[in-house]
Amino acid sequence: MAKVKVGAVVGDRIFTADRAFRPGTVWVEGGLISKVAYGEEGWAGLLGAEGTLDVRGYTLSPGFVDIHTHGCLGFQYDGADERSLAEIESFMPGKGVTTLLPTVVPAPPGKMASAIAGLAKYIRGSAYGVMKGINVEGPFVNPDYKGALPKEHLLSPSREVMKDIVASGGGLVRLMTVAPELPGAYGLIEEFGRGEGKVRFSIGHTSCAYDGAMGAFASGIAHSTHLFNAMRGIHHREPGLAGAVLDCGECTAEIIGDGVHIHPAIVRLTVGRKGAEMVAMVSDSVSHAFTEGKGAPDGMVIGEAAYLPSGVLAGSVVSLGEILKNLIGWGFAAEDALTMLSATPAKAAGLVGVGSICEGMAADMVALDAGMRAAVTMVGGAVLHDAR
Numbered sequence: 315m316a317k318v319k320v321g322a323v324v325g326d327r328i329f330t331a332d333r334a335f336r337p338g339t340v341w342v343e344g345g346l347i348s349k350v351a352y353g354e355e356g357w358a359g360l361l362g363a364e365g366t367l368d369v370r371g372y373t374l375s376p377g378f379v380d381i382h383t384h385g386c387l388g389f390q391y392d393g394a395d396e397r398s399l400a401e402i403e404s405f406m407p408g409k410g411v412t413t414l415l416p417t418v419v420p421a422p423p424g425k426m427a428s429a430i431a432g433l434a435k436y437i438r439g440s441a442y443g444v445m446k447g448i449n450v451e452g453p454f455v456n457p458d459y460k461g462a463l464p465k466e467h468l469l470s471p472s473r474e475v476m477k478d479i480v481a482s483g484g485g486l487v488r489l490m491t492v493a494p495e496l497p498g499a500y501g502l503i504e505e506f507g508r509g510e511g512k513v514r515f516s517i518g519h520t521s522c523a524y525d526g527a528m529g530a531f532a533s534g535i536a537h538s539t540h541l542f543n544a545m546r547g548i549h550h551r552e553p554g555l556a557g558a559v560l561d562c563g564e565c566t567a568e569i570i571g572d573g574v575h576i577h578p579a580i581v582r583l584t585v586g587r588k589g590a591e592m593v594a595m596v597s598d599s600v601s602h603a604f605t606e607g608k609g610a611p612d613g614m615v616i617g618e619a620a621y622l623p624s625g626v627l628a629g630s631v632v633s634l635g636e637i638l639k640n641l642i643g644w645g646f647a648a649e650d651a652l653t654m655l656s657a658t659p660a661k662a663a664g665l666v667g668v669g670s671i672c673e674g675m676a677a678d679m680v681a682l683d684a685g686m687r688a689a690v691t692m693v694g695g696a697v698l699h700d701a702r
């Protein structure tokens with residue numbers, strides 16, 4: 315893989331951390347953004363110089379951050395070999411995605427731990443740097459709200475299993491979905507979810523009603539897994555978890571933005587209520603994504619979503635790149651759409667070094683053309699995609 319290292323990026327429409335679009339220069343050093351200056355000052359000396367990337371005519375956005383994805387290109391993250399993982403990491407920058415949290419699903423405990431250990435080993439040695447942690451969806455979730463998760467591998471909260479999961483990740487398990495109504499869930503949240511570098515728990519695949527959800531927020535849970543999916547919907551006398559998340563200003567929400575899992579009107583209502591700073595777009599993509607029908611495992615794909623043979627929705631077949639186009643089509647302003655693809659998911663997963671263009675952040679950026687397609691994508695200041 316020949317990587318072009320960038321020293322400075324010159325652009326006339328840089329999406330800044332304060333959610334404006336400005337002309338300016340972004341300097342890169344050691345994989346990080348070392349300085350951002352607005353205005354056209356200094357451009358004369360930089361344009362045409364070696365190491366300068368000129369993206370005038372494009373929108374320069376923070377790279378997209380997908381914190382909930384199960385695979386694509388025919389591969390599922392659980393148990394994928396290193397070649398498959400590298401293939402995904404080299405493919406996703408073409409969609410504007412610069413951060414992925416591969417998401418594993420419940421399996422027998424030993425198998426789940428070894429899938430996590432395999433991912434962690436790959437991530438530590440990766441030359442791409444797109445995968446930056448691991449998301450674990452279960453196994454301590456409610457079988458009544460399993461969605462497409464395998465019921466036979468769902469467990470009651472267990473300290474031993476949790477210890478194994480955390481140890482296998484070696485600090486890379488960033489997020490875990492839990493159903494707080496299960497006996498022992500709060501013990502896990504207390505022990506494994508507090509303090510720096512700990513797991514961030516997300517509420518999901520749960521039977522929680524409004525009061526239970528409010529109790530979970532009070533315990534420190536500040537994120538919700540694919541809002542509206544695999545949870546109670548809103549009723550005017552029992553707002554459910556969905557109503558609680560809308561009502562609670564502190565809890566970020568994931569939205570699967572494929573246009574199938576959630577109606578665009580509900581996406582607009584959610585963002586209208588919570589603001590783009592609290593709503594993280596996720597793909598929840600499965601291995602069928604971008605296979606063009608080849609090598610897709612069991613189940614079926616209709617439009618932008620995948621289904622189990624039983625007809626249950628089982629994730630999407632899109633990336634955040636397609637979701638950006640959906641959001642614009644649904645009437646969202648570019649600044650809101652880009653925030654929901656970058657800064658908000660980074661915040662929701664506690665990824666402090668990515669998600670915005672400002673000093674000290676990873677130099678993960680994407681230059682988008684007028685059709686909002688990724689024209690050039692950098693990860694850690696290295697160009698991994700250039701379609702100009």
Ligand SMILES: [Zn+2]
Binds near residue numbers: 382417451598
């Ligand atoms: Zn999922």
